[in-house]
Amino acid sequence: MADVDATSDAGSDDFRRPRQMCAKCLRPTPTGCFCASTPAQPINTRGALVIIRHPHEYKRPLSTSNVMTFCMHRCALVKARAVKDQVAERIANASNVYVLYPTNNARILDEPDDETEHEQDEQPKEQGATPLPQSSLRDVDSVLSGAAFVLVAFDGTWKEAREMHAKSLQALPSHAITVKLNENKKVEDAHNLRVEPDESCTLTALAAARAVAALEAEYGGDATKVRTATQRVVNHIIGIQRMFDPAMQPHITKHLGGGKRQRVGGNHGANSAKGGQVSAL
Numbered sequence: 001m002a003d004v005d006a007t008s009d010a011g012s013d014d015f016r017r018p019r020q021m022c023a024k025c026l027r028p029t030p031t032g033c034f035c036a037s038t039p040a041q042p043i044n045t046r047g048a049l050v051i052i053r054h055p056h057e058y059k060r061p062l063s064t065s066n067v068m069t070f071c072m073h074r075c076a077l078v079k080a081r082a083v084k085d086q087v088a089e090r091i092a093n094a095s096n097v098y099v100l101y102p103t104n105n106a107r108i109l110d111e112p113d114d115e116t117e118h119e120q121d122e123q124p125k126e127q128g129a130t131p132l133p134q135s136s137l138r139d140v141d142s143v144l145s146g147a148a149f150v151l152v153a154f155d156g157t158w159k160e161a162r163e164m165h166a167k168s169l170q171a172l173p174s175h176a177i178t179v180k181l182n183e184n185k186k187v188e189d190a191h192n193l194r195v196e197p198d199e200s201c202t203l204t205a206l207a208a209a210r211a212v213a214a215l216e217a218e219y220g221g222d223a224t225k226v227r228t229a230t231q232r233v234v235n236h237i238i239g240i241q242r243m244f245d246p247a248m249q250p251h252i253t254k255h256l257g258g259g260k261r262q263r264v265g266g267n268h269g270a271n272s273a274k275g276g277q278v279s280a281l
């Protein structure tokens with residue numbers, strides 16, 4: 001793509017200034033950058049998190065899985081449509097493997113209650129941590145080395161996640177345990193950052209952080225730091241999105257409308273966006 005002349009007529013439709021992107025979070029800066037809310041360093045945990053991230057997620061501005069690389073030291077993002085090949089071999093070598101996916105017979109994780117004593121320990125500093133945009137096999141080895149457990153999660157739309165999980169079953173080790181979150185546990189609402197097919201569904205980052213917290217508690221680790229840090233960053237993203245998306249206002253409810261549009265409902269939905277719809281970002 002050719003560079004745009006910054007001195008060209010700003011009012012012309014034929015010329016637009018290219019948006020500057022943050023080198024860390026890869027979001028527009030300064031308005032869309034969430035680095036200020038991230039921990040000074042990714043938090044150390046006993047377990048490891050491997051997120052299989054669908055290739056399409058890298059093109060979705062509201063994707064949240066990369067938030068975990070800011071919040072959790074033992075976290076690797078793998079760009080793939082399934083667990084396979086060398087990544088599968090590395091996961092299979094781990095003694096305690098868990099797969100986060102809501103099958104009917106999945107074990108429900110016993111999530112610890114919210115606590116606040118660590119809130120002051122992990123306050124974000126001026127410069128946030130540097131994440132891994134896409135992990136190499138060497139990064140995966142580093143993340144898994146010495147981990148008490150490994151949690152595998154899938155990042156994509158629910159249709160993509162179903163396909164990814166199905167394609168991964170043969171590659172996952174036989175001793176892997178499928179786990180899911182407690183649908184009845186009350187958690188802080190993500191306020192419709194993305195349209196979910198069911199009220200019990202949540203964002204990838206929040207789901208992964210909750211699962212990590214539950215497993216950390218089982219293995220004697222800190223059960224709150226990663227979850228608290230992740231929620232803080234997601235709240236920051238929500239705050240940014242509210243400034244630009246009429247459908248993020250408190251009195252608005254977004255719901256599935258088919259295609260690539262997000263319908264706006266609520267008492268003032270018709271007045272909040274032209275045609276009652278907002279394009280998915």
